[in-house]
């Protein structure tokens with residue numbers, strides 16, 4: 001599934017990353033707070049502070065966890081959750097419940113998991129995660145409703161023979177049933193995931209093939225009908241940097257807005273690697289924010305070849321730091337989520353053979369240098385970063 005990502009990312013060079021790390025977080029942050037997009041007026045800033053304080057009262061675990069540090073200026077810090085680990089690993093649960101203020105099911109809400117047989121739902125793993133999140137005052141990112149991967153086998157088998165009308169009915173039912181099931185419990189839904197190819201055309205998948213490009217607007221409308229208060233996101237990778245794909249997504253969401261389609265935000269996945277150039281993420285977040293949308297960094301990890309060499313460690317620190325700082329600098333960026341927090345349960349070694357060590361905790365759940373870097377950035381941001389709330393700019 002992932003070879004295209006490797007090909008599509010351009011130059012492989014870690015030098016820039018190391019320079020960013022060497023500059024030191026303080027200087028970089030200070031520079032970033034000047035000329036902020038959407039910086040509020042004094043009165044608006046005061047109101048935002050009050051609202052953020054109210055948000056934060058619901059989530060406080062110590063002063064010094066990632067979630068608590070982000071809460072000082074209203075930024076939710078999140079992780080994808082492996083629901084097997086959640087069920088069986090108490091150390092994992094402890095870390096999950098204390099460090100993070102938002103959670104995303106890594107797989108438990110995907111279509112293939114929730115509807116393994118047509119019309120037969122299995123909500124159990126997703127329900128458990130939502131219950132855990134509520135018990136720990138965490139907000140949930142629902143992931144995802146429409147994606148060309150991890151579809152149920154019964155649906156893939158019908159690809160060739162199914163009529164457009166039949167597929168439309170099935171997709172409508174899927175979105176309506178899933179969103180209704182979690183109504184009022186989901187903060188942000190990734191309604192459509194990875195619908196664009198790297199060249200900026202719409203991905204040639206079952207939905208485009210049978211339903212035409214209008215399926216995306218329909219998906220947002222159906223999700224909105226089922227839960228009008230959830231924030232509805234388009235989510236993708238390789239839109240973190242400028243280029244054909246991010247331009248195409250930008251034009252597309254602008255068109256959706258013009259048509260009155262209920263879209264609230266865009267998610268930037270952020271599956272980085274030490275062999276790739278650092279993206280101009282802040283610039284991209286800002287231009288989407290200027291459309292009046294919320295943005296979120298949704299799936300950060302920074303993989304590298306194994307074993308990790310010193311310069312790769314330094315490049316990993318830089319990629320984590322720079323992506324967090326990009327989100328911090330943009331007031332419409334309401335959450336920064338990592339795609340898992342520990343190397344024990346990481347998806348990377350299975351999907352990218354020979355690569356690993358992509359997360360901020362090691363296999364024994366001890367924090368790595370990446371964790372300290374994020375913490376330092378959050379600590380510094382408490383002094384002057386734009387304050388945001390759960391609703392962001394929506």
Ligand code: XIL
Nearest residue numbers: 106107143150193194269299339347
């Ligand atoms: C991945 C999961 O982490 C794996 O466990 C699963 O086998 C495949 O999917 N982009 C996404 C996520 O939007 O849903 C993917 O998650 C990673 C890439």
